[in-house]
Amino acid sequence: MIVAPENYVALSAVLFTIGVVGVIARRNPLIMLMSIELLFNAANLALVTYARAWVNNVGHIFAFLVITVAAAEAAIGLAIVAVTFRNLPHVDADDAAVLKG
């Protein structure tokens, strides 16, 4: 029996919300980045769901591109985190305030 797309879309929305809460509530930049990965994954789940609903694999292609962008984002984000917090006492996003006026 095939599960209706609505269920998957609701699941995707819930995962996206958890990711948004993670980005806002946590001040550890690594956990913030991981929450951003959760956001990417939630969006991908919606894309794949609609791909099956329409029996059209453009959704799969799009999800594939999102995964690539997520990989690039994770690499650059982690490089920035590593460089920024190597010389700071805590790993805390609020401590990276050099540009604050």
Added chain:
Amino acid sequence: MITFWILAILLIASAVFVVTAKKPVYSVVGLLANFLALAATYLELQAEFLAVIQIVVYSGAILILFVFVIALLSSGVKPFEVGPDRAPRIAVPAVLFGALVLAGIAATVVGANTAALRGAAGVTGDANAFGSVADFGAALFTTNLLPFEVTALLLMVAVVGVVLIAGDEGPAGIVRRRKRRSLERESIVKRERAVR
């Protein structure tokens, strides 16, 4: 149906664990469970290739990168030090904002044309071949060849960017080296003064 609910509970529980875990390493473990459950969900949704890619790229590459950065940041004498936990103070507004986001998504989905959302109106692909790796590959290398090639460019730019940001050879690295050298010189001068 039962698979969906098991996977849904797994996905949500692991996502909540990622967000609430005390230490980033625990978050990585939760994220691993989340990625594996999502790969299973992709299989359930007939996206075979994406399920494999999910495991190879996310669980294989990105999570290892996270673990390496955690190791790098905690490579000093002390263990990995996390700043003072401000989560409790901001948790309530964050959850409220999250509820707002969820309500926004729900309103958009409910307000949209449900027939179009369910895909009942326009079935475009071949239902028998749909979701197989062959189907995906054919679409990727013919109709969508240009986006695929742009992906290669994007990854190359990302690699160059990472080397410029984190490597010792780029402009940022040169500045860091200069700073390190002047610090060393200062400490040498200080030591000499102390000896005198």
